[in-house]
Amino acid sequence: MKKSNISKDEIIQLLIKSKKETQEEIKNNASNPIYIDAMNKLRLLNNF
Amino acid sequence: MKHYQFLYIGEKDNSYIFETRKKVFYEIRFKNSDYIFENLSDTNNGLFYEFVIDILENPHKPFIPADELIGPTIALIFNDFYANDHNLVTVYVCDSSDRKQDLRMKKFNQWFYKYQDTSFLKVDEIVTDNKNNRYPISLILKATNPNRHKIIDTFLSIKHLTK
Numbered sequence: 051m052k053k054s055n056i057s058k059d060e061i062i063q064l065l066i067k068s069k070k071e072t073q074e075e076i077k078n079n080a081s082n083p084i085y086i087d088a089m090n091k092l093r094l095l096n097n098f
Numbered sequence: 099m100k101h102y103q104f105l106y107i108g109e110k111d112n113s114y115i116f117e118t119r120k121k122v123f124y125e126i127r128f129k130n131s132d133y134i135f136e137n138l139s140d141t142n143n144g145l146f147y148e149f150v151i152d153i154l155e156n157p158h159k160p161f162i163p164a165d166e167l168i169g170p171t172i173a174l175i176f177n178d179f180y181a182n183d184h185n186l187v188t189v190y191v192c193d194s195s196d197r198k199q200d201l202r203m204k205k206f207n208q209w210f211y212k213y214q215d216t217s218f219l220k221v222d223e224i225v226t227d228n229k230n231n232r233y234p235i236s237l238i239l240k241a242t243n244p245n246r247h248k249i250i251d252t253f254l255s256i257k258h259l260t261k
Contacts, residue, residue, distance in 0.1 A: 061256055062227045065191045065235070068131065068148060072111070073193070076125050076152040085115070085154065088105050092117045095103055 099213070101170040106178070112147070114175045115154060120163040123154040126175050131189060145183070149190040149238070169209035176214060180240060187249055188238040194231065203234040210238075217241055221250055225257050 079085045104116040104126075112128040127150040151172065156162060180186055190206060192199040203222075210220055221237040237253040239246055 058225060058256060059227050062225060062233055065131075065148070065189075065233070066194070068129065069150070069191055069193060070195075072127060072129060072148075072150045073152055075111075076127075076150075076154060079113075079125065080123075080154050084107060084109065088107050088115055089117070089123055089155070092103065092105060092115065092123075096117050096119075098117070098119045098121060 099170045099174075100167055101174055102167050104171060104175055104178075111150075112179065114178070116171050116175075118163070118165045118168065120158065120165065122156045122158065122163060122165075124168065124171075125152050125154045126150070126172060127152075128179050128186075128188065145186050147179075147186060147188050149188045170213045172209055173213035173215070176218070176238075180218075184240045185243050185245070186239070187243070189253075190236040190238065192234050194233055199232065199234055203236070206236070210236075219246065219250075221253060223254060223257055 080089075102116040102118060104114050107113040107115060111130070114126040115123055116126075117123050128147040129150060130144075131146050131148040132144060153162065176188075192202040192206070207222075210218075214220075217240055219239055219241050223235050223237070225233050225235060227233070235256075237250065239249060243249065
């Protein structure tokens, strides 16, 4: 195993930062045309 | 196994979406996370992904309706993603911003052990930061991954890194 140059706290902070960024992106995706199109396809397929 | 239909959108983070009968849309992502592990592992670069589950649209806000088909749908999405490459490695970190990380991990574990097929291995770990905040983290990989011992050792070593 290669010796780590990164600390545990740095790994945790990277993981949390990544998670927050992704959550923010997902919130914005509801208005993304690609997602709107896919959501409409699913609505038609499911017809709940 | 009953489940919801899902669509693969792709985009930059390998996104999947599905709709529940209560009209809640979920997004599942497999986000490349090599940068997190690049200093920890000298094998399998390009194969580490962070698993993310989040809600795209929820007409019942702030409530999230319980639904027994979410678990099996996520299990099938996992299978679909790993069908591309059995050597992929996924890390799941529970959202801890509202201090409900343990509940989320419990739910994820329930889904995983009830619906995921036995070709997968899951290793759970809890790491703490310098403020003693707890972060449950899971590593998921195929049991046939030829580098599984090294990957699991590397994952478990995070806990023993200096703060």
